[in-house]
Amino acid sequence: MTNQAPHPIKLGGVHHAAYRCKDAKETVEWYGKVLGMDYTTAFAEDHVPSTGDYDPYMHVFLDAGNGNILAFFELPNQKDMGRDENTPQWVQHLAFEVASEEELLAAKDHVESLGIDVLGPTHHGIFKSIYFFDPNGHRVELATDIGTDEQYAELKRVAPVMLEEWSETKTAPKHADWLHEIARKENAAKSA
Structure with a gap:
């Protein structure tokens, strides 16, 4: 066995995960009301910093807990957002952790009380989940670990x-x- 040099990249976690949204204000309000996320930061530019392209956007950031940040871009000059029609809706999703089965069931009651359809809880052997959609069509999962x-x-x-x-x-x-x-x-x- 040869001695391997340490990998040159040492990750410190996910800085943020970014998705597209139809309306930044609606998205911020929905994630606050439905999931209790705090709205922390916004950037708005007319030109994309990395490319210099003219493409006005609003980039909003929400606190998902434990240092995890969920971000969205509203892109008013782009075609209406769609989804990958070659991938089933259940595949691409945002999954958030809750602490217990009791919290998962309370979350289900809360989300349903807002008039949102919820699937589950689904038992995955080592965790249980519920599923629903945000106003942008993104599937959201809440999960709690139950394995040993x-x-x-x-x-x-x-x-x-x-x-x-x-x-x-x-x-x-x-x-x-x-x-x-x-x-x-x-x-x-x-x-x-």
């Missing part, structure tokens, strides 16, 4: 094997089927 340290360790252990098998076969590897069994058992117990 042993379960997370096992998932980390089989991750390389699963990726290799997927790469070769493009069929779902069965190394973590026990996750589905956990969900099935809990759902059966609730139905009884």
Whole structure:
């Protein structure tokens, strides 16, 4: 085994994740009302700093907790925003963590009280989630971890094997089927 030099990049986390929005004010108000996010910062320019192109924009930043920032761009001179029609709606989404199942259920009640359709909770074996859409058509997920340290360790252990098998076969590897069994058992117990 050879000595490897340390990687030249040392990440300190996600500075921000940015998406497009239809209306910056509506988006800021929605994320504040629905998810309790604080609106922290805005930049508005007529020219894009990195390219110099004329393309007026409003760039807004929202605090998602624990130093995580969610940002949006409103681009009034661009074509109406759409979505990748070749990708199912459930794939591209923003997922936020809540601390417990009780908080997840309280969040579901709150979001539904605002007239927003909510899917879930969905049991994923080691976490549970609810799903809904923001006014821009972005899918939002709230999730809470429910797994054990042993379960997370096992998932980390089989991750390389699963990726290799997927790469070769493009069929779902069965190394973590026990996750589905956990969900099935809990759902059966609730139905009884």
